[in-house]
Amino acid sequence: MSSPFARTALKAANLMRAGAPSTPKKGGGTSLNGEPRNDLIKKVLFDAPPRPPVRFSSEDMTRHETIERAWKLVRQQQKQAQEEGLAKKFEMMRKANAELEATSSQLFKHSQTKERHAVFPRQLRTLTDTPPKQVWNYREPAATPAPKA
Amino acid sequence: MSFPRVVLRAGRSCSAMPARAFSVKSVVRNAAEPTYKAPALGVNRTFDEALKVIAEDKAKRLADIKNMEATLAQLVKAAPSAAKETEIATLKEKIFKQEAYAEINDPEIQWQFKNNKNVDMSKAVFRFMKGKQFKRETLPVIQQRTTQMFVTPDLLPSFTPAVNVQLDFGTGSTPEGTKIVDGYFETGSYLLPGKTIVEPKVNVTSFHPEQRYYTVALVDPDMPDVENETYKQQLHWLIANVPLSATQTELSKENADVVLSYLAPHPPKGTKYHRYTLVLAEQSNGGQDKIQMDASAISRETTLRDLCSHFKLEVKGLTFFRQIWDKDVSRIYKEVLQQDEPVYGNQPEVDELLDETGQKKKKFIHM
Numbered sequence: 226m227s228s229p230f231a232r233t234a235l236k237a238a239n240l241m242r243a244g245a246p247s248t249p250k251k252g253g254g255t256s257l258n259g260e261p262r263n264d265l266i267k268k269v270l271f272d273a274p275p276r277p278p279v280r281f282s283s284e285d286m287t288r289h290e291t292i293e294r295a296w297k298l299v300r301q302q303q304k305q306a307q308e309e310g311l312a313k314k315f316e317m318m319r320k321a322n323a324e325l326e327a328t329s330s331q332l333f334k335h336s337q338t339k340e341r342h343a344v345f346p347r348q349l350r351t352l353t354d355t356p357p358k359q360v361w362n363y364r365e366p367a368a369t370p371a372p373k374a
Numbered sequence: 375m376s377f378p379r380v381v382l383r384a385g386r387s388c389s390a391m392p393a394r395a396f397s398v399k400s401v402v403r404n405a406a407e408p409t410y411k412a413p414a415l416g417v418n419r420t421f422d423e424a425l426k427v428i429a430e431d432k433a434k435r436l437a438d439i440k441n442m443e444a445t446l447a448q449l450v451k452a453a454p455s456a457a458k459e460t461e462i463a464t465l466k467e468k469i470f471k472q473e474a475y476a477e478i479n480d481p482e483i484q485w486q487f488k489n490n491k492n493v494d495m496s497k498a499v500f501r502f503m504k505g506k507q508f509k510r511e512t513l514p515v516i517q518q519r520t521t522q523m524f525v526t527p528d529l530l531p532s533f534t535p536a537v538n539v540q541l542d543f544g545t546g547s548t549p550e551g552t553k554i555v556d557g558y559f560e561t562g563s564y565l566l567p568g569k570t571i572v573e574p575k576v577n578v579t580s581f582h583p584e585q586r587y588y589t590v591a592l593v594d595p596d597m598p599d600v601e602n603e604t605y606k607q608q609l610h611w612l613i614a615n616v617p618l619s620a621t622q623t624e625l626s627k628e629n630a631d632v633v634l635s636y637l638a639p640h641p642p643k644g645t646k647y648h649r650y651t652l653v654l655a656e657q658s659n660g661g662q663d664k665i666q667m668d669a670s671a672i673s674r675e676t677t678l679r680d681l682c683s684h685f686k687l688e689v690k691g692l693t694f695f696r697q698i699w700d701k702d703v704s705r706i707y708k709e710v711l712q713q714d715e716p717v718y719g720n721q722p723e724v725d726e727l728l729d730e731t732g733q734k735k736k737k738f739i740h741m
Contacts, residue, residue: 284411288417288418290484292421298431302431
């Protein structure tokens with residue numbers, strides 16, 4: 226794993242597996258009904274040695290800073306490309322709308338407005354946990370016949 | 375064995391997470407290398423790729439600069455209009471920024487700037503970096519000291535300095551324990567009167583590549599004016615037509631016109647601390663005009679506001695130091711000014727409850 230917390234998590238898991246009873250209890254009375262959980266938590270937090278800080282030489286420091294800068298550049302370029310793509314799409318949409326407006330004002334108005342009082346189809350069948358007794362009526366024909374091409 | 379692994383992991387975790395989640399400490403702190411040593415290639419593959427990314431970005435920006443310069447040349451040739459000047463200005467700004475961003479990611483440039491070696495102010499990238507550093511580090515201190523000690527409402531209307539001025543009176547000019555940054559004292563520091571008898575070296579960091587003419591003035595706004603029961607300003611030093619640019623940073627009297635020669639600061643005994651303010655004002659027409667200051671019109675009593683309004687000066691830089699009376703000031707009065715030393719004090723306290731004879735004032739009168 227590339228997470229910097231991997232080492233601590235591993236150590237914590239090892240300590241938990243080893244179990245509590247080997248070390249003396251801290252501050253007594255923390256284990257309720259013989260439960261060693263708090264002792265385990267304290268062991269993981271305070272007994273596990275802290276990770277040493279990463280020490281870089283000046284050469285490595287330069288490399289680290291250069292890498293950080295280059296990564297920032299890459300993200301900047303990605304964001305720029307995304308913004309440009311979006312801008313192009315928006316421009317094409319705007320041109321299409323302008324053309325529609327010039328073509329037909331009624332169609333344009335219809336395209337720009339939304340049905341304000343639109344509601345879900347009330348003819349919808351209520352959803353149930355189990356299927357109905359009659360799944361499909363094969364005798365009567367379908368409500369809307371297919372349109373002839 | 376674990377060291378290179380740690381380095382590689384650092385690289386990968388950089389790419390996985392947006393923010394730094396671990397501390398990186400540099401081991402070698404004291405060893406300052408004399409020249410830049412490029413980090414070896416082939417040790418860290420991410421670093422090699424990073425260099426490629428930076429080089430590509432630089433090439434793109436340089437190409438962009440070429441296009442912008444072509445449009446700028448066309449704009450300059452085009453017919454003059456109201457919007458033309460602003461367009462040219464914005465385009466020049468863009469070109470400057472692109473020139474700076476093209477080279478700012480270069481590790482050699484970063485090293486040079488950090489260690490202050492071969493910082494060539496004619497390059498846009500160094501001007502950009504110095505400008506940012508000034509805004510981030512020096513400017514807040516100047517602003518805070520100037521407002522706290524009321525230099526700006528007293529001498530000038532409040533403004534944002536665009537130029538960094540620093541004074542050097544030599545070693546020992548500040549009392550022990552004064553904070554010294556980069557060899558210069560912090561704005562607002564106390565200086566010893568004995569060490570300011572000789573004029574200082576004025577170091578100006580201006581961020582424009584072209585040469586502009588400035589006026590330099592050292593003002594003391596805290597000289598007591600007994601007749602009017604207030605304070606008056608005294609001009610200690612006035613130099614006009616000082617040529618300064620990003621590469622020309624020192625004030626030299628040979629190229630400029632000294633209107634009022636340097637007068638040693640002499641805060642009289644009994645007054646509170648004096649704020650000796652050095653002001654750098656850009657001359658009219660974007661610093662291109664030269665000024666003729668006739669000595670008859672200017673005296674040491676001229677206020678700074680009058681000076682600026684008369685000669686159409688725009689104050690761009692400011693620094694000040696404080697001084698309080700010292701035994702050396704008596705020496706200055708005797709040797710340099712050849713005057714009797716004035717001693718100031720408060721008016722005698724008048725007890726309102728006593729009359730002229732010293733008896734208690736009568737509250738009631740016999741009718």
